[in-house]
Amino acid sequence: EAGVAQSPRYKIIEKRQSVAFWCNPISGHATLYWYQQILGQGPKLLIQFQNNGVVDDSQLPKDRFSAERLKGVDSTLKIQPAKLEDSAVYLCASSPPGGGGFETQYFGPGTRLLVL
Amino acid sequence: GENVEQHPSTLSVQEGDSAVIKCTYSDSASNYFPWYKQELGKRPQLIIDIRSNVGEKKDQRIAVTLNKTAKHFSLHITETQPEDSAVYFCAASRNNDMRFGAGTRLTVKP
Numbered sequence: 001e002a003g004v005a006q007s008p009r010y011k012i013i014e015k016r017q018s019v020a021f022w023c024n025p026i027s028g029h030a031t032l033y034w035y036q037q038i039l040g041q042g043p044k045l046l047i048q049f050q051n052n053g054v055v056d057d058s059q060l061p062k063d064r065f066s067a068e069r070l071k072g073v074d075s076t077l078k079i080q081p082a083k084l085e086d087s088a089v090y091l092c093a094s095s096p097p098g099g100g101g102f103e104t105q106y107f108g109p110g111t112r113l114l115v116l
Numbered sequence: 117g118e119n120v121e122q123h124p125s126t127l128s129v130q131e132g133d134s135a136v137i138k139c140t141y142s143d144s145a146s147n148y149f150p151w152y153k154q155e156l157g158k159r160p161q162l163i164i165d166i167r168s169n170v171g172e173k174k175d176q177r178i179a180v181t182l183n184k185t186a187k188h189f190s191l192h193i194t195e196t197q198p199e200d201s202a203v204y205f206c207a208a209s210r211n212n213d214m215r216f217g218a219g220t221r222l223t224v225k226p
Contacts, residue, residue: 040218040219041216041218042122042207042218042219043160044216058117058213091159102148103148105162107160109159
């Protein structure tokens, strides 16, 4: 079974530029999560999708961050404009339908973002 | 919202010794408590978890204990091996929210 795929793996941009990350969850997984992990800290849940609907985005900085999962499969996370403090690893995770949620989430390899 | 505190931030033990990492949480409604191991540059991997209706769970050399009254839970690793060296994160969740601790860097010296 293929795992969660993310791209790009690395991205370097200058502050005030825009950037987008892509996530392809495990086939059939209904729930998709985006986390931000700043160096030396634990992951922070940014947004959770159930199919193509947002379940929770209470920790997403909506002034500059946006995410979508239009067809309920792939998802993109965008930052516009980026700030220095956005430098982090952005982790995507997915979990299968039928309950379980966080208990059955699988993480992708992450996208490492550096904002200069 | 939920707040998770994790201690210690770094822990160094000799191979074969035990390691204990402790976490406290603030939201009494949290009902799921996983522990993740993250090696350098890799994704977090679930190593053990516990639900709020259980006080203790064990899986080979790893165990987790939960004290709901005091709102704290701990990870215990016995007979540590060099390959246990990594950063360990605790987390607490309820409904659609999960909060992680800041992590403990465990070093097992051969």
